[in-house]
Amino acid sequence: MSSINQGTSVAVRALDELPKDQREVYSARYMADESREATCRRLGMDPAHYDHLLAQTLRSLRRMAVPVSACPAAA
Amino acid sequence: MPKIVTDFEKDVPAELVVTGSRDGFSERGRGLLFIEMIGGAAADLASPDGEYYDETLAWVKDPRNLEAWLQIVDASPTVIPSLQTAFLERPNELKVACEYLSRSAARTGGGLERFMRAMGMDSPQGASSLGDMDNYDEVAGANVVGLSAA
Numbered sequence: 001m002s003s004i005n006q007g008t009s010v011a012v013r014a015l016d017e018l019p020k021d022q023r024e025v026y027s028a029r030y031m032a033d034e035s036r037e038a039t040c041r042r043l044g045m046d047p048a049h050y051d052h053l054l055a056q057t058l059r060s061l062r063r064m065a066v067p068v069s070a071c072p073a074a075a
Numbered sequence: 076m077p078k079i080v081t082d083f084e085k086d087v088p089a090e091l092v093v094t095g096s097r098d099g100f101s102e103r104g105r106g107l108l109f110i111e112m113i114g115g116a117a118a119d120l121a122s123p124d125g126e127y128y129d130e131t132l133a134w135v136k137d138p139r140n141l142e143a144w145l146q147i148v149d150a151s152p153t154v155i156p157s158l159q160t161a162f163l164e165r166p167n168e169l170k171v172a173c174e175y176l177s178r179s180a181a182r183t184g185g186g187l188e189r190f191m192r193a194m195g196m197d198s199p200q201g202a203s204s205l206g207d208m209d210n211y212d213e214v215a216g217a218n219v220v221g222l223s224a225a
Contacts, residue, residue, distance in 0.1 A: 010143060011108060030104040058115035059127060062134045063163065 001038040010064050017064060022052075025050060106187055107180045109148045113158070113190075114173025120166035135162045148187045 011030075017027055024043065028034040047050050100108070119131040134140050141155045161169045176190050 005224060011105075011147060019156045031099050031101075033101060033104060054111075055118075058112055059119070059131075061112060062116065062131065062140070 010061060013064065014061055018057060019059055022053055022060055025053045026057050029054070103180065105147055107177060109144055109187065110173050110177050110180055110190060112144055112176060114170055116163060117166045117170035117173060120162055123168055132163075135159060150187055150191070154191060 002041060007017065013032065014026055025039065028039045028042075031037070034042075036050055040050050045053075116131050116135060119125060119127040120135065122128060138155050138159070138161070141158055142152055145152060145154055167221075172190070180188065
């Protein structure tokens with residue numbers, strides 16, 4: 001596994017492990033390259049709620065465990 | 076038996092080569108995710124009385140976490156000490172830098188190199204300063220002035 005894939009595994013796992021509302025914002029923003037405005041329009045979401053969800057999404061990602069293979073000690 | 080072609084880059088017509096990331100993230104998405112991840116942590120650390128301060132501080136202090144997220148953008152682990160210092164000593168400036176670079180990344184698809192330079196980190200092209208940010212983009216504006224003066 002390349003170093004990029006080790007690091008990305010958390011980001012990919014997020015699609016399964018994030019709560020549904022956070023996953024929608026996450027996939028739209030980082031995978032579909034959809035703008036904040038477009039996502040709010042499509043989902044009928046208030047921009048302030050989008051910002052809150054995005055902040056919560058990033059915190060959720062931080063709480064996800066780093067894969068052991070990405071740890072220097074395991075290399 | 077037919078010969079099995081293994082030199083795919085040579086034999087596959089250019090228009091059929093898939094250049095996107097296998098994991099579904101574009102280079103832009105990968106860079107934006109990294110920058111906003113770092114910016115989000117900086118924002119939480121900028122509020123010592125905030126609900127998320129303690130858990131974010133613990134996250135930053137474990138270099139394995141930054142290591143994993145730097146790998147997302149394929150950056151050198153040597154960046155980690157500088158990034159941790161910036162997190163802990165000037166989270167507000169780091170947050171503003173991330174916000175600026177996030178906007179730039181949204182338009183240009185880049186950002187890591189500029190992020191490193193903006194934070195005064197060594198990069199393959201050499202170290203730079205926060206003041207260099209205004210050489211990159213027309214939206215440098217007030218945020219950059221604030222960073223340069225810090």
